[in-house]
Amino acid sequence: xxxxxLIVLIAFTHLTVFGCDxxxxxxxxxxxxxxxxxxxxxxxxxxxxxMVAAGKTGVKCGTEVSAVAGMSVSGSDGLYIKDARFYVxxxxxxxxxxxxxxxxxxxxxxxxxxxxxxxxxxxxxxDCATEGNSDTNKSIRTTRAPxxxxxLEFKIGVPYNLNHITExxxxxxxxxxxxxxxWLTGFIFMKFDWKTTDSGSTVASTxxxxxxxxxxxxxxxxxxxxNRATIRLTVGQGNTWNPSANPVYFDVQKLLDTTNTKxxxxxxxxxxxxxxxxxxxxxxxxxxxxxxxxxxxxSAFYLKP
Numbered sequence: 001x002x003x004x005x006l007i008v009l010i011a012f013t014h015l016t017v018f019g020c021d022x023x024x025x026x027x028x029x030x031x032x033x034x035x036x037x038x039x040x041x042x043x044x045x046x047x048x049x050x051m052v053a054a055g056k057t058g059v060k061c062g063t064e065v066s067a068v069a070g071m072s073v074s075g076s077d078g079l080y081i082k083d084a085r086f087y088v089x090x091x092x093x094x095x096x097x098x099x100x101x102x103x104x105x106x107x108x109x110x111x112x113x114x115x116x117x118x119x120x121x122x123x124x125x126x127d128c129a130t131e132g133n134s135d136t137n138k139s140i141r142t143t144r145a146p147x148x149x150x151x152l153e154f155k156i157g158v159p160y161n162l163n164h165i166t167e168x169x170x171x172x173x174x175x176x177x178x179x180x181x182x183w184l185t186g187f188i189f190m191k192f193d194w195k196t197t198d199s200g201s202t203v204a205s206t207x208x209x210x211x212x213x214x215x216x217x218x219x220x221x222x223x224x225x226x227n228r229a230t231i232r233l234t235v236g237q238g239n240t241w242n243p244s245a246n247p248v249y250f251d252v253q254k255l256l257d258t259t260n261t262k263x264x265x266x267x268x269x270x271x272x273x274x275x276x277x278x279x280x281x282x283x284x285x286x287x288x289x290x291x292x293x294x295x296x297x298x299s300a301f302y303l304k305p
Contacts, residue, residue, distance in 0.1 A: 043143065045103075045143070045243050045244060046243075047140050048247040049121075049138050049139060049140070050138065050248070050250070051084055052249050053068045053251065054069035054070065054251070055251065055305070056069055059252055060081075060123065061082075061123055061127055061132070062080070062125055064080060065081065069252075073253050073256055073261060074258060074260065074261040075198075076261040078196050079196050079256075079261055080126075081121075081252065082127045082130070082131060082204070083131045083132055083191050083192065083206075084252075085118065085120045085121065085122065085176075085178075086118075086157075086191065086192075087118050087119075087156065087158050087173070087179070087187065087189055088116070088117050088140065088156060089115055089155050089157065089158065090153075090154060090155045091105060091117075091140065091152070092152070092154070093145055093146060093149045093152060093243075094149065094152060094234055095149060096150050100153055101146060103142040103152070104142060104143045105117055105142055106142065108141065109172060110137075110173065111173050115159065115162075116158055116162065117173065118173035118176065118179070119138065119140070120136050121136060122136070123136050127195060131191075147240075148240060149241050150234050150235055150241050151234030151235060151241055151303065152241070154230075154231055155228050155229065156190055156228065156231060156285060156286070157189030158186065159228075161219075163221075164219045164221045165218070165219060174187065181208075181210055184216075184218055184221060185210060185221075186214075188208050190210075191207070196262050198262045203263065205264070205267065205269065206268050206269060207278075207281050209271065209282070209285065211228075211271075212227065212270065212292070213225045213272050213292075225271050225272055226292050226293070227287055229285050229294045229295070229298065230286065231286055232296075233303050234303070246304040247304050248302075248303060249303065251299075251300055251301070251302065256281065257284065259280045259281060263277070269281055269282075271287070271292060283298075284298060285298060286301075
């Protein structure tokens, strides 16, 4: 019996010591993992994008935009969004001397590759239920921003070499069906749909931006209207911009400024068939409607004041 007790005591002692070693090892692994995540976070920069109306936050599916803006949106007091998504690529940081450096995107397997990101503001509720879904993405993630950043530059849309790939073989963020046009013309670069209820009946309108007037067989497609606007945003000379703290504003009121949002005249607004009302919206996103070239002037995007 004494021998049995001695064997049990020795076994228990070894088990206790071995177990403590395992716990200590596991604790050390967790500590190292946490330290690694902190270091990784320090090496990255997350740039928030926010959909606003006249500079005011709170624009979302099911909320009357004019109530958020505190003013009519191009004559409408009953405007609601139905979809709001767009791709960006060729992202760069603007430095204090006016030059730019690449802001390399960090692939995440869902919202962005190393070259293209999809911003998604609709949440699939209310008027957004038909076209949208519950997933949203309101930021892009890049490698660490330099210290002397005064702004951001990016192109709206998908670059040519990725715009005419076969839909059935695409991966995220290109596998969003509602952002695809025909196989020939590629992807919808920007999708902004809305409705108005001012007249007592619903008037639905859409703005779908993408390359148009295209010929050829994918992937060798030529488009007369490329429609990839370059958006350059800065905080002004002598100031610096904190990318993580001061979002890029996408302003619905400024996008639709001077258009008749209450009328069905704008219809399906797309490059290539733009009427006078539609051409105004295209201009707000930095494009020359007739040529599809970037104008260098825009008003729908700006940095948070």
